[in-house]
Amino acid sequence: xxxxxxxxxxxSVGRNARRTALSILGIGIGCALALFTESMNRxxxxxxxxxxxxxxxxxxxxxxxxxxxSRDPRLRLADWHADLAAARTLPGIAAVTVRARxxxxxxxxxxxxxxxxxxxxxxxxxxxxxxxQKVQRGHYLLSGEQGTVVVGKAIAERLSADLDDEILAxxxxxxxxxxxxxxxxxxxxxxxxxxxxxxxxxxxxxDVERLTGLAGAGEVTAILDDWRATDAARALLAPRLTSGDxxxxxxxxxxxxxxxxxxxxxxxxxxxxxxxxxxxxxxxSAQLAAxxxxxxxxxxxxxxxxxxxxxxxxVLLEALTLGFAxxxxxxxxxxxxxxxxxxxxxxxxxxxGSGYAFQGVIIEPIIYGDFGVWIVPYVVAVAFGxxxxxxxxxxxxxxxxxxxxxxxxxx
Amino acid sequence: xxxxxxxTRALTKTFQLNKHKVPALRGVDLEVSEGExxxxxxxxxxxxxxxxxxxxxxxxxxxxELTVLGRRVAELSKRARADLRLRSIGFVFQAYNLxxxxxxxxxxxxxxxxQGVGSERRGRARQVLDELGLGDLARRRPNELSGGQQQRVxxxxxxxxxxxxxxxxxxxxxxxxxxxxxxxHMMRDLRDRHGMTFVFSTHxxxxxxxxxxxxxxxxxxxxxxxxxxxxxPHEILPGVGKVPGSAGA
Numbered sequence: 001x002x003x004x005x006x007x008x009x010x011x012s013v014g015r016n017a018r019r020t021a022l023s024i025l026g027i028g029i030g031c032a033l034a035l036f037t038e039s040m041n042r043x044x045x046x047x048x049x050x051x052x053x054x055x056x057x058x059x060x061x062x063x064x065x066x067x068x069x070s071r072d073p074r075l076r077l078a079d080w081h082a083d084l085a086a087a088r089t090l091p092g093i094a095a096v097t098v099r100a101r102x103x104x105x106x107x108x109x110x111x112x113x114x115x116x117x118x119x120x121x122x123x124x125x126x127x128x129x130x131x132x133q134k135v136q137r138g139h140y141l142l143s144g145e146q147g148t149v150v151v152g153k154a155i156a157e158r159l160s161a162d163l164d165d166e167i168l169a170x171x172x173x174x175x176x177x178x179x180x181x182x183x184x185x186x187x188x189x190x191x192x193x194x195x196x197x198x199x200x201x202x203x204x205x206x207d208v209e210r211l212t213g214l215a216g217a218g219e220v221t222a223i224l225d226d227w228r229a230t231d232a233a234r235a236l237l238a239p240r241l242t243s244g245d246x247x248x249x250x251x252x253x254x255x256x257x258x259x260x261x262x263x264x265x266x267x268x269x270x271x272x273x274x275x276x277x278x279x280x281x282x283x284x285s286a287q288l289a290a291x292x293x294x295x296x297x298x299x300x301x302x303x304x305x306x307x308x309x310x311x312x313x314x315v316l317l318e319a320l321t322l323g324f325a326x327x328x329x330x331x332x333x334x335x336x337x338x339x340x341x342x343x344x345x346x347x348x349x350x351x352x353g354s355g356y357a358f359q360g361v362i363i364e365p366i367i368y369g370d371f372g373v374w375i376v377p378y379v380v381a382v383a384f385g386x387x388x389x390x391x392x393x394x395x396x397x398x399x400x401x402x403x404x405x406x407x408x409x410x411x
Numbered sequence: 412x413x414x415x416x417x418x419t420r421a422l423t424k425t426f427q428l429n430k431h432k433v434p435a436l437r438g439v440d441l442e443v444s445e446g447e448x449x450x451x452x453x454x455x456x457x458x459x460x461x462x463x464x465x466x467x468x469x470x471x472x473x474x475x476e477l478t479v480l481g482r483r484v485a486e487l488s489k490r491a492r493a494d495l496r497l498r499s500i501g502f503v504f505q506a507y508n509l510x511x512x513x514x515x516x517x518x519x520x521x522x523x524x525x526q527g528v529g530s531e532r533r534g535r536a537r538q539v540l541d542e543l544g545l546g547d548l549a550r551r552r553p554n555e556l557s558g559g560q561q562q563r564v565x566x567x568x569x570x571x572x573x574x575x576x577x578x579x580x581x582x583x584x585x586x587x588x589x590x591x592x593x594x595x596h597m598m599r600d601l602r603d604r605h606g607m608t609f610v611f612s613t614h615x616x617x618x619x620x621x622x623x624x625x626x627x628x629x630x631x632x633x634x635x636x637x638x639x640x641x642x643x644p645h646e647i648l649p650g651v652g653k654v655p656g657s658a659g660a
Binding site: 002003004005007008011012014015296297300301302303304305306307308310403404407408 | 460464467469470489490493494495496497498500501502504508510511512513517520521522524525526568569
C-alpha cells in the first residue's frame with residue numbers, strides 16, 4: 001500500500017489553505033445544486049409516473065392482440081380471467097383491475113355528448129384510477145347496482161344532467177346496429193380539470209357488455225408498488241399471457257406523455273451538466289495552478305525516478321481528497337435543502353392552479369423532491385467524478401514535466 | 412580495476428533558445444569508474460549541470476556517446492530513463508528539494524516506496540537516517556530543519572536505495588563551512604563503506620578538497636582531469652584562490 005504517497009497527496013491539499021477552501025466550497029456548492037436538481041428530477045419522475053398510472057393507464061396493461069396498432073376500443077381480450085390471474089401473481093403488484101371501453105353518445109333531452117365509456121370492476125377500479133374517488137356529489141358505482149353511471153362534472157354540465165337523472169347511452173353493437181341503454185347518474189366527479197372531467201364516464205363492466213354485445217374485458221390494468229420495476233414486471237408477465245394478448249407499459253400506452261416526461265428529464269439533466277461543468281472548470285483551474293506552482297517539485301520527483309503513472313496517481317489522489325471534502329460540504333449544504341423540498345415540495349399552484357391535464361393525465365401542481373439513501377453515493381460520485389475529470393489535464397501536465405528543463409528554469 | 416560506470420565520447424548538448432542554438436557541452440570525453448569521488452569544477456556556464464543531467468538520464472545528448480551503468484542513455488525511452496534513475500542513481504540538489512509536506516523519515520521512505528519496497532521500507536529508511544546521524548530528526552518536516560540538516564536528509568534520500576551512482580549538483584552551495592564539511596565527510600564515508608560512486612559539481616574549494624578526482628570543465632569541454640594525490644586544492648585549480656584554512660593559506 002502506497003501510504004507515503006497517500007500522505008503526500010492528502011497533506012498537499014492543505015498547502016494553500018485559501019485556494020483549497022475555495023475549491024472545496026465550489027465543489028460543495030456544485031454538489032448541493034446537482035443534488036437538489038437530481039432530487040427534484042426523481043421526485044418529478046415519480047410524480048409523473050404515479051399520476052400517469054393513476055390517471056387510468058396503470059403501469060402495465062394487458063391488451064388484445066392488434067390493439068397496439070388499431071387502438072380499437074371494441075377489441076376484447078382472448079381470456080381476461082387468465083390474464084387477470086397472471087397479473088395478480090406478479091411480484092410487487094399493488095392493484096389490478098379489468099376494463100372494457102366503448103365509444104358512446106350520451107344524451108339527455110336535446111343535449112348530446114360523445115365520450116369513451118369505461119366498464120369497470122367497481123371494487124378494484126378506485127385503486128387504479130384514483131380520480132374517480134373525487135366524487136363531488138352522489139357516490140361511486142356499487143357492485144349491486146346495475147344500470148348506473150358516474151360522470152365527470154363537465155359531462156353533467158354539458159348534458160344539463162344531475163344526480164339520479166336518467167341518460168341515454170348509444171353505441172355501435174356487436175352486429176353493427178346502434179344499441180341503447182338507459183343509465184342513472186349516481187355520482188358526479190370533479191377533478192379540478194375540466195378537460196379531464198369531460199372524459200370520465202364509468203359504468204359496471206356488465207353494463208358495457210350489455211350495451212355493446214361484446215363479452216368480456218378489453219384490458220387488464222395493473223399498478224405496481226414501484227414504477228421503476230415496470231419493465232421487469234412486463235418481462236415476467238408477457239410469457240404468462242395466453243392467446244396472443246399483449247402486455248404493454250404505461251410508456252407504450254401514453255408515448256406522448258412519456259416523451260414529455262423524457263423531455264423534461266433531459267432539460268433538467270442539461271442544467272445539471274452545466275452546473276457540473278462550471279464546477280469542473282473551477283477545479284481544473286485550481287488544480288492546474290497548484291501543479292504549475294509545484295513544477296520544480298514534480299521535476300525533482302521525476303529526477304528521483306517517479307514515473308508518469310505514479311505522478312498521475314499522486315495528482316488524482318489529491319483530487320480525490322478534494323472531492324471527499326467537497327462531497328462532505330455538498331452534503332452539509334444540500335441535505336437540509338433537499339429535506340425541505342422533500343417535505344414541503346416545490347409548489348407550482350401560482351402558475352398552473354390546482355392541476356392541469358396533459359395527454360389525459362392530471363399533473364399535480366406540487367412536486368416533492370426525493371429523499372433517500374441514494375443521496376450519499378450520488379454526491380460522492382458527483383464530487384469524485386468531477387474532481388477526477390477536472391484533474392486529468394493537470395495530472396497529465398505534471399506527468400509531462402521535463403525534469404531537466406524544469407530544474408534548469410528553476411535555477 | 413574497478414568497472415567503468417560512466418563513459419562519454421564526443422558528448423555534446425546544444426539547447427535551442429528561441430532561434431539561437433546554445434552549445435552547453437562541446438565534446439566531452441570522460442570515463443568514471445565505480446567508487447570514484449569526483450568533483451566537476453568550472454566557471455558558471457561551463458556545462459557542469461548539463462553534464463550531470465545527461466549522466467543522470469534527466470536529458471539526452473545531442474550527439475556523441477553516453478553510457479551510464481552499461482546503458483546507452485540516448486537509446487532509452489523516457490520510462491526506461493526514469494527506471495534507471497529510480498533503481499541506480501541518486502540525486503542531491505543545491506536547494507535540497509525535499510518534499511515539504513513529508514517528514515524526514517517519509518522523504519526517505521517515499522523513494523523506497525516508489526521502488527516498490529514493501530513492509531520493510533520504514534525500517535530501511537530509519538536505518539539510513541540513523542546511519543547518517545539523523546535519527547533524531549526523523550519526525551521533523553523540512554521547514555523544521557536547518558539547511559545543513561535538510562541537505563543531509565536529501566543525501567539520505569539519495570542513498571536510501573543504495574544506488575551505484577550518486578550525482579550532486581552544487582550540494583554545498585547553500586551551506587556554511589561547517590555544514591559543508593559535515594556533508595562532504597558523510598558522502599565520502601558512504602562511498603568508502605558502500606562503494607557508491609559520487610559525482611558532484613561545485614564551486615566550493617572546501618568541497619574540492621575532499622574530491623579524489625577533479626575534472627575541470629571550461630566552455631563545454633574538459634580542460635583538466637586530475638587525480639589528487641595530496642595536493643592542495645589550489646594547485647589543481649588554476650586561477651582559483653586557496654582554500655581557507657588549508658595548508659599554505
